[in-house]
Amino acid sequence: MTWAAIATSNGAPAVRAYDGDVSAPYRSPLLSFPDAVASGDADGPDQGIAWHYGDPVGEQRAAVRSAALFDRSHRGLIAVTGPDRLTWLNTLTSQLLTGLGEGASTEALVLSPNGHVEHHMGVTEIGEITYLDTEPTDTAGLLKYLTMMVFWSKVELTEPDLAQLRVIGPKTSEIVSATGLLDAPVDRAVPLGAGGFARPTAGGVDLFVPLIALANTAAALTAAGARAAGSWAADALRIESRTPRLGIDTDEKTIPNEVTWLAEAVHLNKGCYRGQETVARVNNLGRPPRKLVLLHLDGSADRLPAPGSTVTTAEGRVVGRIGTVAHHHEDGPIALAMIKRSLPAGTPLLADGVDAAVDPDDLVDETPSGPPQSALDRRTFTDIRRR
Known part of the structure; x- marks a missing residue:
């Protein structure tokens, strides 16, 4: 054809x-x-x-x-x-x-x-x-x-x-x-x-x-x-603006509520369309299962994570997926990642084996226990991968 x-x-x-x-x-x-x-x-x-x-x-x-x-x-x-x-x-x-x-x-x-x-x-x-x-x-x-x-x-x-x-x-x-x-x-x-x-x-x-x-x-x-x-x-x-690309920063499970498209590509008060029930239900509850976040990556590593690779905790539990990865002119190596919303704020992470931290502006903590994190502590980067 x-x-x-x-x-x-x-x-x-x-x-x-x-x-x-x-x-x-x-x-x-x-x-x-x-x-x-x-x-x-x-x-x-x-x-x-x-x-x-x-x-x-x-x-x-x-x-x-x-x-x-x-x-x-x-x-x-x-x-x-x-x-x-x-x-x-x-x-x-x-x-x-x-x-x-x-x-x-x-x-x-x-x-x-x-x-x-x-x-x-x-x-x-x-x-x-x-x-x-x-x-x-x-x-x-x-x-x-x-x-x-x-x-x-x-x-x-x-x-x-x-x-x-x-x-x-x-x-x-x-x-x-x-x-x-x-x-x-x-x-x-x-x-x-x-x-x-x-x-x-x-x-x-x-x-x-x-x-x-x-x-x-x-x-x-x-x-x-x-x-x-x-x-x-x-x-x-x-990456800096948290703007996703289809198929790179999203997967087959992505719903609009997890990314910026909920605000940019969805009208919450229009008539019926396919998939509307899920969007409305999650929007009313206010808690999508995952969230697209910016990850700061350890600049001392000799490689960048591969798009599509996993994000894990220090114990090896998979908590997310890497999307776009790039070197930023001010922030150094950064990436977009789809992360479980239930992940406690400040959890040390590994992105395809590279130390990573969620940007403070994207932190989600359902059970806060202390003052909010106001700045990224890069001293935590080398703690995990050297264990």
Whole structure:
């Protein structure tokens, strides 16, 4: 099964109708940028884009102090058209979408009947098209599910030839304006003159540009002052903000209440949708079984924990799972981990054999016994693994 080309006559980007789930391995043109180093994981979620451009620490600092350009062109993008698109998507997802206005953007989930997260997507409504952007590893699965759920609804699923770039940092507006892509900061999604659209994101802007213009657009942004940044920098900043990625920081048991998606991708007062009962019950009780936390890792260790490996106590009891791992420009080695909520605050941990400690801001203690921990005590790091 393949994608079938469909011609357009209104100046919009060409689209390809979905007829299966096969896609060729992707290689971004930004890998030809100076000092680009591709991901070493051939089967990883960021295959096809740069891991870094020679200085991952400097790339992170650019996102904080000026502006960094992140290549997200490997992500999937699905366009949903037709008069029933919003009511149809509303019945299938965790988000209230029936009133999504022109230029609005949000996030949504598809849950299992038991409330476990199966798909996560960004949602943007512009020009009578609802765009769903997804993890590169989840696009085919989401398309397959949506295709099966069309039935008699008046909707059509296509894949636009648009690629995503993200610019983050305090100088984002100045730099993007200098390229002529946008005249002013955006607070809603707006069309781009050469095709595609822009939408606001935390600390910056997402640009969805025609795939054939991806390299030139990225070059214009870097010429205007944005610093090209790889997936290493993106991961480090994402860990800091506790933002999960589907399939990396989540597993088949994850429910929205355990991660930040409860606030960002779930509407607690909308009508019925698959998995709603679990979300509502746990939200009313206020105690999900696990919590996504930031782990500080022992910087003296000669390796980082592997994503998917276990988090254990000193006695060897498994209490969690490692997700994204990266070196942060200020905090050193850090990771996201899904940890049992019942874990007492301050428990010394091992992350795949590396000493670890939960960030004080993420501590959960159901039975507090003393003053709150206000700072991380790194002296505990070497106690466990040297026993």
